[in-house]
Amino acid sequence: MTESKSESAFKKLGLIDILVESCEALKFTKPTPIQEQSIPAALEGKDIMGFAATGSGKTAAFALPVLQALYEKPSPLFCVVLSPTRELAHQTAQQFQALGAPMGVKTAVIIGGEDNMKQAIALSRKPHIIVATPGRLLDHLEKTKGFHLRHLKYLVLDEADRLLDMDFKEPISKILEIIPSQRRTFLFSATPSKDIESLQRASLRNPVRISVSSKVTTVDTLQEYYVFTPLKHKDATLVYILNELAGKSMIVFVNTKDEGTRIPMMLEALGFSCIPINGNMTQEARLGALNKFRAGSKNILVATNVAARGLDIPLVDVVINYQVPDNAADYVHRVGRTARAGRTGKAITMCAQYDVIRYTNIESELHGDKKLPEFPIDKEGVMLLLGSIDEAQRQAKMSMARLHERMGKGKGGHRNKRRRTDDQDADD
Numbered sequence: 001m002t003e004s005k006s007e008s009a010f011k012k013l014g015l016i017d018i019l020v021e022s023c024e025a026l027k028f029t030k031p032t033p034i035q036e037q038s039i040p041a042a043l044e045g046k047d048i049m050g051f052a053a054t055g056s057g058k059t060a061a062f063a064l065p066v067l068q069a070l071y072e073k074p075s076p077l078f079c080v081v082l083s084p085t086r087e088l089a090h091q092t093a094q095q096f097q098a099l100g101a102p103m104g105v106k107t108a109v110i111i112g113g114e115d116n117m118k119q120a121i122a123l124s125r126k127p128h129i130i131v132a133t134p135g136r137l138l139d140h141l142e143k144t145k146g147f148h149l150r151h152l153k154y155l156v157l158d159e160a161d162r163l164l165d166m167d168f169k170e171p172i173s174k175i176l177e178i179i180p181s182q183r184r185t186f187l188f189s190a191t192p193s194k195d196i197e198s199l200q201r202a203s204l205r206n207p208v209r210i211s212v213s214s215k216v217t218t219v220d221t222l223q224e225y226y227v228f229t230p231l232k233h234k235d236a237t238l239v240y241i242l243n244e245l246a247g248k249s250m251i252v253f254v255n256t257k258d259e260g261t262r263i264p265m266m267l268e269a270l271g272f273s274c275i276p277i278n279g280n281m282t283q284e285a286r287l288g289a290l291n292k293f294r295a296g297s298k299n300i301l302v303a304t305n306v307a308a309r310g311l312d313i314p315l316v317d318v319v320i321n322y323q324v325p326d327n328a329a330d331y332v333h334r335v336g337r338t339a340r341a342g343r344t345g346k347a348i349t350m351c352a353q354y355d356v357i358r359y360t361n362i363e364s365e366l367h368g369d370k371k372l373p374e375f376p377i378d379k380e381g382v383m384l385l386l387g388s389i390d391e392a393q394r395q396a397k398m399s400m401a402r403l404h405e406r407m408g409k410g411k412g413g414h415r416n417k418r419r420r421t422d423d424q425d426a427d428d
Contacts, residue, residue: 009030009031010023010024010028010031013031013035013036013039013040013043014039014040014043015039015043015064016068016071018071018102019064019067019068019071019099021102022098022099022100022101022102023060023064023099026098026099031057032052032056032057032060032061033052033056033212034050034052034056034057034058034061034210034212035057035060035061035064037050037210038050038061038062038065038186038208038210039061039064039065041208041210042061042062042065042184042186043065043068045184046184046206046208047184047185047186047187047204047206047207047208048062048186048187048207048208048210049187049200049204049207049208049209049210050062050186050187050188050210050211050212051188051189051190051191051192051210051212052188052210052211052212053190053212053217053219053332053336058158058188059091059092059095059158060095060099062081062156062158062186062188063092063095063096063099063100064099065186066078066079066096066129066154066156066186067096067099067100067103067105069153069154069184070100070103070105070128070129071103073153074128075128075151075153076126076127076128077126077127077128077130077149077151078128078129078152078153078154079128079129079130079152079153079154079156080129080130080131080132080137080149080152080154080155080156080179081096081129081130081132081156081158082132082133082134082137082155082156082157082158082163082168082172082175083131083132083133083159084133084158084159084162084163084165084166084168085133085162085306086111086112086113086133086283086286087277087286087287087290087306088158088159089109089110089111089131089132089133090109090111090131090287092131092158093108093109093131096129096131100128100129105128105129106125106126106127106128106129107127107128107129107131108122108123108125108127108129108130108131109131109132110122110123110130110131110132110133110136110140111132111136111283112133112135112136113283114283116139116140119136119140120140120144120147123140123144123147124146124147133168134163134168134171134175135168135171137171137175138171138174138175141175141178149178149179149180150180151180152179152180152183153183153184154183154184154185154186155183155184155186155203156185156187157172157185157186157187157188157199157203158188159188159189159190160187160188160189160196160199161189161190161191161192161193161195161196161329162189164195164196164199169195173202176202176203185203185204185205185207187199187200187204187207190329190332190333191329192211217332217366218332218335218339218347218366219336219339221339221342221343221344221345222335222338222339222344222345222346222347223339223344223345223346223347224335224347224349224372224373225346225347225348225349225372225373225374225375226348226349226350226351226359226363226372226373226374226375227241227348227349227350227351227374227377228352228374229350229351229352229377229382230352230353231352231353231354233383233386234322234350234352235263235266235389235393236382236383236385236386236389237350237382238252238263238320238322238350239267239270239385239389240377240378240381240382240385241320241348241375241377242267242272242300242320245317245318245346247299248299248317249293249296249299249316249317249318250299250300250301250316250317250318250319250320251300251301251302251303251313251318251319251320251334251337251338252274252300252301252303252320252322253303253304253305253319253320253321253322253323253325253334254302254304254323255304255305255323255325255326256304256323257278257279257280257304258280258400259322259323260276260277260278260280260302260303260304261276261278261280261400261403262396262397262400263276263302263322263396264276265395265396265399265400266389266392266393266395266396267300267302267392269391269395269396270389270392272300273297273298273299273300274298274299274300274301274302275289275292275293275298275300275301275302276289276301276302276303277289277290277293277301277302277304277306278302278303278304278306279304279306280403280407286306289301290313294313301313305325305330305333313337315343316337316340316345317345317346318338318345318346318347318348319334319337319338319345319347319348320347320348320349320350321334321347321348321349321350322350323350323355324349324350324351324355324358324359324362325362326358327362328361328362328366331349331362331366332366334347335347348375
């Protein structure tokens with residue numbers, strides 16, 4: 001009964017049978033609001049400008065119309081999806097591959113941190129779908145012999161607000177100059193902004209504007225808490241919370257790569273099953289960390305914002321903001337890793353004395369006058385942890401010093417001159 005409802009719901013959007021069956025195989029029970037509104041317009045050949053919260057099904061909202069157009073008029077180098085992070089690029093390509101498997105769709109992921117020559121070979125095979133970070137795609141367009149996008153039919157700007165936040169304006173502008181103007185363009189974002197509007201004017205033609213949720217917000221199934229802790233007791237408070245929630249699948253978010261490296265070192269010294277993901281790691285190591293966390297072999301992922309956007313990691317029980325995020329949008333994306341697809345989840349934000357203004361600004365923007373409850377903490381229990389944590393902190397500090405020494409030697413002692421966000425690497 002459920003299957004036939006699922007099938008008819010997607011078929012009513014105008015999708016062909018082979019894609020309806022793919023949705024059914026992937027257990028897509030019914031179209032999400034962004035899919036319901038954007039897919040019919042996209043199938044009519046219109047440009048789309050879509051705004052929807054994280055976890056709302058945006059990837060399928062653009063992948064399904066692209067795949068249907070490809071099925072009707074097959075051609076190589078049919079669509080390019082620009083993605084802000086390497087991990088999201090891989091995940092998007094996997095979704096295209098899964099939805100388009102019965103059609104024999106071929107995809108290529110073109111991102112920084114991976115071998116240029118292997119990517120050039122993959123492009124020479126003329127895949128149907130390219131999912132890329134802007135800098136690396138531009139690099140191939142300018143330097144890879146024989147590679148061009150003169151016959152490109154679709155361009156997708158995924159997580160467009162994040163693309164613009166991460167200094168990708170210049171490579172995106174150059175890509176827009178190179179690719180055909182006669183194409184369909186989809187722009188999807190969690191939040192609107194002035195930069196998004198200017199990008200829309202530069203890249204879309206008379207787009208259908210779809211806004212499922214204009215206000216940045218969290219889902220009803222998410223239980224949100226805060227913990228006020230003095231900075232000097234922050235590590236002990238984190239360990240206390242992790243002990244209280246032992247056995248749960250948890251993501252601990254931090255604001256910097258160094259904290260994203262130090263905290264797992266400290267937690268491992270204390271016997272926790274954790275793994276990091278941040279910009280200090282190679283691409284292979286980052287994907288490996290995600291796979292271990294997804295598979296459940298590690299139940300704590302310590303992550304920078306590289307894991308906050310768009311990554312679909314099933315069954316995350318708890319998100320802990322070890323550091324208060326910069327703004328409400330980042331907060332929503334972080335806590336959106338849990339309480340997905342109707343499930344419940346917890347989010348706990350740790351607030352030290354220097355974070356109060358930033359935290360209260362986020363709280364009031366998202367919840368108005370409503371104050372979030374405090375997560376119950378036994379302060380005596382926290383104090384009892386200080387002795388064992390001191391030794392773990394010392395070990396982590398020594399490991400960090402060795403790591404910085406190795407990185408300094410490996411880079412010839414030079415730092416990147418251009419400031420980039422924590423999620424981004426120089427060769428993206």
